[in-house]
Amino acid sequence: MSTTTIDQLRDTELSYRMLLAAGAIAVFSFIAFFGLVFPESIWADLLGILISRSTLSSALRLAVPITFAALGGIFAEKAGVINIGLEGLLIISAFTAVITTAVIGPGVTILGLPAIWVGFFAGVLASLVFSLIFAVVCIRFKADQIIAGLAVWLIALGLAPFAATVYYGGVNTDNVGTTLGTWTIPVLSDIPFFGALFDAGPAVYMMLVAVPASWFVLNRTAFGRHIRASGENPKALDTVGVDVSRVRYAGVLLSGFLSGIGGSALSLGLGQFIGNNQTMVNGKGFIAIVAYLFGNYNPLGAFGASFLFAGLEAVQIRLQQVPGYAIPDSLIQTIPYITVIVILALVGRTRIPQAAGEHYDTGEDNR
């Protein structure tokens, strides 16, 4: 009986990925076929957009905040704490990074670190502080994680424009005049198309490192296993002598750390924080949640999903510029969202950590 079970489970897991991969390939082949056959059609334009290096580098940049927040979300939720406050973490780090850089002064260096990098780390620190508060509230005070996560978002959403207004008189900060810039790797960056991977801002490189690193930590280190166990069956972890609270704190703080990188990178990529409406973060934290659910809690999958959203956005931006199609831009902008719904409706649920969202009380009788 057990062998059939294994095979069938493998099948479903496999079919999930196969379905997505097959779908992607089918869509691409479709576009490529029609694009090549009818060079004057929209398909040709689409194909041109899809295989352009500019689209790739654009998608990579757009993916940065989503990916980092998604990685963070994975660590927290795998450890058993659902963090829907990622959006708030992005906002607070984006703001802190800019204001710190501005206060220090763009040209100044501290301990040999240019102000912008000090600002970068300050942003990460701010996100860490927020995630620590969130962790204490959820773990120590057993707050409902969803509500506390909402609160983190709301506080950040209020606090960043509030502070900007106190300091600058308006919800937007001034431009700090520098950005993280671009690091170009000679030779490699000359490769067609994929050269975009070697001609990017530091945050893109960080992302390309963070994704496999997160995967490695989760799957190959003892700490990662403890994280997973803490989200699946904390009692199992507790009874083998690992402190569940500590693992959960670590998971949530990691989510703060990673989201902080995403937020800092977002605002410092521009040198400015925009605080209008939903701020410049504009829902990226929520998209990140979608991304990791989509990626089935696998860092690689989450990156894939983030990259998909970013890619759709990059394509959408370019598709708009193709003249002659009477689709209103606002409708084109809904493509990524509709895609998510369609895929969700097709593949259904992802398996969430069994104990995510639940408090773990040590010493409680097991029933």
Next chain:
Amino acid sequence: TGGPSEGSEQTTTEQSGGNGGDETTATEQPTEESGPAANVGMVYALGGLGDKSFNDAAKRGIEQAKSELGIAYEEAQPSAAEEFPQFQRRFAQSSSPNYDLVSCIGFAQKSALSETAPNFPDQNFMIVDDEVDEPNVASYKFREEQGSFQVGYMAGLLTTQEFSAGAGATTTGEKRVGFVGGVDAPLIRKFQAGYEAGVKHADEEITIDTAYAGSFSDSAKGKEIATSMYDKGADIVYHAAGGTGLGVFQAAKEQGKFAIGVDSDQSKTESNYADVILASMVKRVETPVFASVENVVNGEFNGGSTTTLGLEEDGVAAVFGAQLGSEIPQDVKDSLTESRESIIAGDIEVPTTTE
């Protein structure tokens, strides 16, 4: 930045909306016994101060009035359309102080003001960017398409030639420019229409890429859009996208291309990007703000009238960048002077909508 004792940094007309205590409006009222020449209530457009363009321009106007006419003002930054009537009303109702004028910045306030104004017949209002047909409202509109035509014409002339200045350069052979809009709304289309007409006026062959970000605050997206345009070979990108547009400048800088600012002279307000901002389509919001205050102070309030400010009235203009302006070839400048005259003379009809 210091505590209260250090006092407020005076904002200058040049560098508006910067650090400082403009926000602590309670202290703006001079304490001298004489009292201010007039009290003005400012209701800004959505997006608030610090946009380095529209609202900040209005603020320059009122600051100018404050220093030159000795008025006092208080300001409100609504964050949703439904707050417009509330702020308008608060000013209109206030008795301490009694406001001599309420300035409503932005077309979005039109419908709110159409309701508010009749309810306060003794209160003077002014609105920028749209027309409210009430005897106690002075309306000011701009011909954005005319200014946009000018910068479009300039972009068209420059993309067809080899030109480099500051941190940017045009690519030879490629005749391409871009336009980035914030939200796809009629007003922004007006900018686009004028710009496109200007570009085509220079050379029918020029390709114009246009795209909308869907937001006035998504600067990251603004940057991506502009980057995609530069990647395709666009030399110059003009934006009418508020905070989103800041991403356009960033992209220009990174790509070594040019950008055109909007509303304020952005080569000054965004001085970090002065080396890529060729020019700005300034919309002198400060002009009607100052003028209406001046009218009130002089007892000549022009309620019920609509003033349209175009190239002729110098309400809109193409202003060359502070740093790059001097490097723009003289023949281009001459052509612009020429087209300006033609527009004023009515020889060139600038469209207000895209086809």
Next chain:
Amino acid sequence: MSAGNGAKSVLRRLVNASTVERILISFAALFMAVVVGAVIVLISGRVATCQTAAATFFGLGFCYDPVEVYLVLFNGALGGPFLLDAPGLFNPNWNPLNFGFALTLKETTLLIFTGLSVAVAFRAGLFNIGTQGQLILGALATALFAFFVAPFLPAGILGGLILIPLAILVGALVGGLYGAIPGALKAYADANEVITTIMLNFIAAQVAFVLVSEFFRNPDSQVVETTPLPDWGTLLPVAFPKGGDFSLLALAFGLALVVAVWYLLERTSFGYDLRTSGEQPEAAEYGGVDAKRTTVTSMFLSGALGGIGGAIWVLMVMGKWQAGVPSLGFDGITVTILAGNNPFGIVPAALLFGTLKSGSLAVQFGTGVPKQLVGVLRGLIILFVAMPEFFRMIGSSINLETDDDAVATDGGRSLLGGDDE
């Protein structure tokens, strides 16, 4: 699903705590939020620059005085019953039917609808983040329906009596149908409603924008908006001043819906089904509840309430649909959280947030403190409401000796330290 589970525990914890404890915790949370908010105001008062200090504490000057901020907030929300310059003095000219209070009640009224919308979904175990989108489309449907039907109706009270209920109904229907989409996706495709509703919010905003800007735009306006309705086709203020955008009729309707929703949830078989599937889906199934249908129906109901919120926004506040719909749907989430998903709790919760919102304008006006402060306060209130344990701990540390329950089994091994085997 993650947030779905979360929603269930939201429910469980909030509905569970006894009513008295809930009320106490809400007040304690409010108090804590006010205290923390005051600290934030003080700190920012050091950072901001001003000519004269508004307050002096510990020998330091501060630009903002937190006490004043709260007084102004409260006073402003009520329309100035107190003369703050002469402390303790009641304003003899104060009339409760004033503009400021109208604003407060306007917000309150709208939040009642969206709060109810989210609460119904929560009680059914569904985390409906999509009230915003449902509201946007409901509002649009109402505005368009009223606009196109109005010409066929007699102008005046009679026309209003026919038009307004129908328009609200249309808003409810469209909001409900849009809510039913994620409900059906959840029931039949097992798609997480948190994700789908977030996505549908984006889509609703964009689609509504396109519909109006491309097809139904008011030609006389630069704004993306529909043509304004005639006055008789809108909810006109009763007793309160015109321009406050508040109608007692709408509030009365909201309160009636509160009672209706309460009755539905607590007193009807359908409500029983809904609550049971929210609390414990397996038990609901066991009790003969068709879980899938209940999911879709609950989401329809929730969406319909959101749609009504949108309809009221159009009919009472705007008189038209306009791009940039305020985030009433999201605010509804915070309202119902504070209310513990209890329909009656929604009224005071909505009043509190309405007060904060309308008072925030007075704060910015009267003290110069940016009105985003209120956003922070709201977040803080929610944060503290989320942690009843915090208050219980404080409570027990004050008067109860610690119970010697089970010892904590905190494990002892270090997480990353490497002594194995």
Next chain:
Amino acid sequence: MSTAVHLDEITKRFPGVVANDDVDLTVERGTVHALLGENGAGKTTLMNILYGLYEPTEGTVYVDGEPRDFDSPADAIEAGVGMIHQHFMLVDPMTVAENIVLGNEPRKWFGTTVDRERARQEVIDLSQRYGFDVNPDDTIEDVSVGVQQRVEILKALYRGAEILILDEPTAVLTPQEVEELFEVFEELTAQGKTIIFISHKLGEAMHAADDITVLRDGKNVGTVKADETSNEELAELMVGREVLLEPKSAHREPGKQVLSVENVHADDNRGIEAVSDVSFDIREGEVFGIAGVDGNGQSQLVETITGLREPTSGQITYKGRDITRASRRSRIEDGMAYIPEDRHERGLVMDFDLVQNGILGSQHSSKFSSGGSIDWSTARGHAERIISEYDVRPPHADADAESFSGGNQQKFIVGREFEREPDFVVATHPTRGVDIGAMEFIHERLLDLRQQGKAVLLISSKLDEVQGLSDRLGVMHDGELMDIVDPRNTTEEEIGLLMAGERPGWSDTEIDTANPSVGDAQ
């Protein structure tokens, strides 16, 4: 022989409950020691104290002669104590090897990385040493309960456990697996390990243990040598009086067919077939029992009958109508009562009070609602009647279901379902977790129903219960109905063999002669 564990005057108080009352317990090294006792006797609590999960209110724990003060399981593990809980503490999506080394992962690359090869190898070595058959690369959720239990044991051994505590290790196993487990015990004690296991089953304790300690109401009421005691003595120690295990039932002639199940197949939640081609029928005035080790498809079968799961094929007829795809609600309305096996998940809404729980399933019935509105005062009266008639304690209709003990919850559910005036009752494990008095009461009511001519489907893993109450008894193994036997003329051993999947040739004829009516039914 030396003493491995000595518990000295252990008392553990919970708010309102004394779970352990001055308990002394001594376990010799290299022996198997059984802990017997009824539900709630305090067995688990006592072992949790030995494992450091609870701190004793009073008393001292000695391991290897030294007094110990365990703050956490980590300390107990350190001292060589390992525990296998009633509910396994395994991480389902992880592999066998990952679970075994969890918390003590071998590492490489300066401690940064789990050395998965070494972990695998160690697990293989360990299982070979004790003769366990486990594949280190299987995922826990894919392996059988028996394997999971072995993984738990390996987990403890991997941590160097010298003393192994097993809480009700046999409850979830087939008789064969139980036998294998006891062989493992022998292997372990031969290598010097000490084993303490908790059980409810007298026979098991006698068979596998060297010494047996009986707990009652938190007190140690006696430690005896397994080979010096008898079933009767143990039973009396456990319950405190003489026990009559055989429920009495007067025979009654069955009437019309009420339910018929024909060739039903059904899948479990993972889509794997759990019920294979099951057919039987039930008549008025008859108790049809189904015996089998938990997890052999009984749950899925019951769910297809009660309308919680659609069969993949086959037909179910109820009162002459095909109800294979009928909704759960229509079945309830048609007089089908159901005592579910999982009272926490299904039977009660834990956060509802008893008034609300009292109408679960009847919320649309005209008894409690008119025009869609529920009449709560009728509902309250109903709940109060159940409470008093079924002796639910404490008698608080307004208290949340959660606040009642398992036994009282069960009584309330039984009351609610019986008061529905059903024509057909499906009772799964109806006496699970209730005390002897309540058990007798529930048995009596079930037989009353039969007497009134109702049909009853009784599922229980307690063999004595199904055997004692049923008129006919089906035995399930691996989704199949192995056979239908006459419980009065079949021995426990024979049924045990069927439960283990062995089909003796003679039983068909046996039944036919014993109960002619069965022949008609088939």
